[in-house]
Amino acid sequence: MQHDYDIIIVGANMVGATFACALADNGLKLLLIDTHKPTFNWPPASYDLRVSALTAASSALFEKLGIWPHLIRERPSPFRALHVWNQDAENKLSFDSADTGAAYLGHIVENRRIQQALHQALAYRRSVELKLGISLDALNIDKDAATITTSDKQNITAKLVVGADGARSKVRQLANIHSTGWAYHQQGIVAHVKTEKSHQQCGWQRFLNTGPLAFLPLDDSRSSIVWSAKDDYANALMAMDKAAFESEINTAFQNELGQVTLDSERAAFPLKAQHVHDYVSPRIALIGDAAHSIHPLAGQGVNLGLLDAACLADIIETAIDNKRDIGREHTLKKYQRARKTGNLAMLAATDGLNKLFSNNHHLLNWARNTGFAAIQGIPQTTSLFMRLAAGK
Numbered sequence: 001m002q003h004d005y006d007i008i009i010v011g012a013n014m015v016g017a018t019f020a021c022a023l024a025d026n027g028l029k030l031l032l033i034d035t036h037k038p039t040f041n042w043p044p045a046s047y048d049l050r051v052s053a054l055t056a057a058s059s060a061l062f063e064k065l066g067i068w069p070h071l072i073r074e075r076p077s078p079f080r081a082l083h084v085w086n087q088d089a090e091n092k093l094s095f096d097s098a099d100t101g102a103a104y105l106g107h108i109v110e111n112r113r114i115q116q117a118l119h120q121a122l123a124y125r126r127s128v129e130l131k132l133g134i135s136l137d138a139l140n141i142d143k144d145a146a147t148i149t150t151s152d153k154q155n156i157t158a159k160l161v162v163g164a165d166g167a168r169s170k171v172r173q174l175a176n177i178h179s180t181g182w183a184y185h186q187q188g189i190v191a192h193v194k195t196e197k198s199h200q201q202c203g204w205q206r207f208l209n210t211g212p213l214a215f216l217p218l219d220d221s222r223s224s225i226v227w228s229a230k231d232d233y234a235n236a237l238m239a240m241d242k243a244a245f246e247s248e249i250n251t252a253f254q255n256e257l258g259q260v261t262l263d264s265e266r267a268a269f270p271l272k273a274q275h276v277h278d279y280v281s282p283r284i285a286l287i288g289d290a291a292h293s294i295h296p297l298a299g300q301g302v303n304l305g306l307l308d309a310a311c312l313a314d315i316i317e318t319a320i321d322n323k324r325d326i327g328r329e330h331t332l333k334k335y336q337r338a339r340k341t342g343n344l345a346m347l348a349a350t351d352g353l354n355k356l357f358s359n360n361h362h363l364l365n366w367a368r369n370t371g372f373a374a375i376q377g378i379p380q381t382t383s384l385f386m387r388l389a390a391g392k
């Protein structure tokens with residue numbers, strides 16, 4: 001059967017565009033679609049409110065795809081250590097890149113710059129067609145092909161459809177792939193702040209009973225905050241004027257870096273955990289948030305998605321080398337086997353940490369205080385935290 005494309009990728013944000021880049025030089029014909037049409041002409045001095053803490057594994061992948069120098073040339077924001085403490089405990093846990101022999105634990109990069117660098121790299125690839133401003137509306141699967149119907153009423157066939165269309169994935173829904181999930185009843189508030197003292201190229205996170213508050217170091221001496229707060233408190237924080245918000249954050253952050261002043265607007269994102277039962281079905285594969293969403297407290301969501309993209313691309317390359325059908329469930333299951341356990345473990349770890357710290361129950365108070373004091377003395381636990389920070 002003649003297909004219009006080898007692979008249709010639905011979702012051209014960080015994960016979908018990375019997957020397209022990873023396969024762009026393999027002789028495959030790819031179509032990448034997205035409802036959203038991003039414009040990359042923002043004012044030069046402006047900073048995206050959305051940033052990601054990228055692990056060493058993600059930067060190595062971007063290096064391999066040739067986009068890493070573009071990401072760090074203008075705004076290199078490495079972080080070399082992470083300091084974590086708990087509302088009720090005095091001691092801090094510190095995870096330092098020096099302990100692993102690496103120069104940095106990771107880098108903070110603006111999301112829109114990642115998408116821009118990927119789209120620019122794809123613009124040079126004749127094997128990839130990028131159609132922005134159109135949506136997937138319908139999906140039909142038969143033995144030899146997947147056919148999608150787009151919002152501009154086209155029917156397009158491919159051997160494989162990859163859903164990189166985020167937490168509310170339409171591909172997942174149309175392919176009838178089930179998921180389990182729960183709301184955290186928290187919102188992640190993001191903003192940029194100035195701090196009186198230098199962030200010292202470190203990440204800082206205080207676990208409050210209402211949820212964790214993280215400061216991520218930016219290149220211009222400011223920090224990007226992610227404040228995960230219970231719904232009522234988050235709504236109140238969003239409604240506060242600048243002075244009231246600053247007073248609240250200074251109390252919450254205990255003046256760790258001196259006076260904090262708000263230096264941007266604020267945006268809030270509802271937080272939930274979700275994981276699909278199956279990553280694949282015949283002629284379908286899900287990657288990134290379409291397959292799993294996790295609490296942002298460890299900054300791992302997109303890092304997991306990028307590893308999904310690289311893994312699925314590898315498995316497809318091998319299938320092509322062995323002249324196998326890339327849409328066969330048997331082939332795709334290798335991707336599921338490679339990624340599911342690790343992703344679930346990260347979901348469980350972040351979920352557990354959030355439950356342990358965002359709770360006022362007296363037994364949990366005891367557990368976290370005792371635990372905090374003990375953790376630093378146990379090499380295995382410290383190494384678990386380091387692996388969590390490095391996304392391994």
Ligand SMILES: Cc1cc2nc3c(=O)[nH]c(=O)nc-3n(C[C@H](O)[C@H](O)[C@H](O)COP(=O)(O)OP(=O)(O)OC[C@H]3O[C@@H](n4cnc5c(N)ncnc54)[C@H](O)[C@@H]3O)c2cc1C
Pocket residue numbers: 010011012013014015016033034035036051052053054134135136137164165166167169170171188189190226269287288289290296298299300301302303304305
């Ligand atoms: C507050 C907060 C902070 C975070 N910080 C970090 C961090 O520091 N590090 C980290 O690793 N992760 C972080 N994350 C998680 C990270 O943002 C997500 O994991 C990541 O954005 C998911 O990327 P994605 O490409 O899979 O999905 P998305 O970014 O959701 O992209 C999906 C794309 O699909 C498109 N789409 C949807 N439906 C259709 C359709 N029907 N047809 C066509 N296109 C469609 C959308 O327009 C969109 O462009 C954070 C999350 C939050 C909420």
